[in-house]
Amino acid sequence: MNALLQNVDRVLISQEELQKRVRELGAQISADYHDLNPLLLCVLKGGFLFLADLSRALTIRHGVDFMAISSYGNSTVSSGVVRILKDLDTDISGRHVLIVEDIIDTGNTLAYLLENLRVRQPASLRICALLTKPARRQVPLHIDYVGFEIPDEFVIGYGLDFAEDYRNLPFIGVLKREAYASSP
Ligand code: PRP
Numbered sequence: 544m545n546a547l548l549q550n551v552d553r554v555l556i557s558q559e560e561l562q563k564r565v566r567e568l569g570a571q572i573s574a575d576y577h578d579l580n581p582l583l584l585c586v587l588k589g590g591f592l593f594l595a596d597l598s599r600a601l602t603i604r605h606g607v608d609f610m611a612i613s614s615y616g617n618s619t620v621s622s623g624v625v626r627i628l629k630d631l632d633t634d635i636s637g638r639h640v641l642i643v644e645d646i647i648d649t650g651n652t653l654a655y656l657l658e659n660l661r662v663r664q665p666a667s668l669r670i671c672a673l674l675t676k677p678a679r680r681q682v683p684l685h686i687d688y689v690g691f692e693i694p695d696e697f698v699i700g701y702g703l704d705f706a707e708d709y710r711n712l713p714f715i716g717v718l719k720r721e722a723y724a725s726s727p
Contacts, residue, residue: 643671644671
């Protein structure tokens with residue numbers, strides 16, 4: 544862990560702030576989806592910790608399923624190129640689907656995902672994003688549940704990675720520039 548921490552410039556959102564906000568989102572979603580048995584669709588990999596905590600913050604019946612989508616590779620810049628690496632196991636026709644994302648940056652990934660999922664005719668389709676960077680948006684998106692709006696900085700931790708590292712940090716931190724600027 545120390546090797547990871549030395550590349551963190553500063554903590555942007557603490558573990559306590561994250562847990563408090565996830566509990567608030569859980570209460571709000573539980574109220575909004577009462578009796579609807581929603582399916583929480585976790586977008587891997589970054590969404591895995593948020594999904595785990597959000598699911599435990601819900602007080603209602605719900606399902607979980609997972610999709611893996613690649614937009615970044617190991618680069619720090621969104622390419623807009625989206626590939627489905629793993630599709631859902633669940634038939635979402637007639638289901639109330641809530642997409643659970645760690646971060647929305649340009650919006651390209653979500654725009655693609657929404658289009659792909661609407662064809663499957665869910666009863667409803669909404670978005671819950673822990674983090675959003677409004678300054679970076681290239682595609683207009685309505686995000687139904689937002690954890691935090693953040694500035695345009697390279698953030699890691701709580702599921703978010705750089706080249707697969709830092710996902711296990713319990714807070715959202717800003718990565719030191721030298722930690723990624725010299726990387727291929
Ligand atoms: C991140 C994030 C979103 C996407 C957002 O995933 O989880 O899926 O990028 O970026 P966009 O709004 O610019 O499209 P990433 O491709 O880094 O994969 P990972 O979750 O497996 O780390």
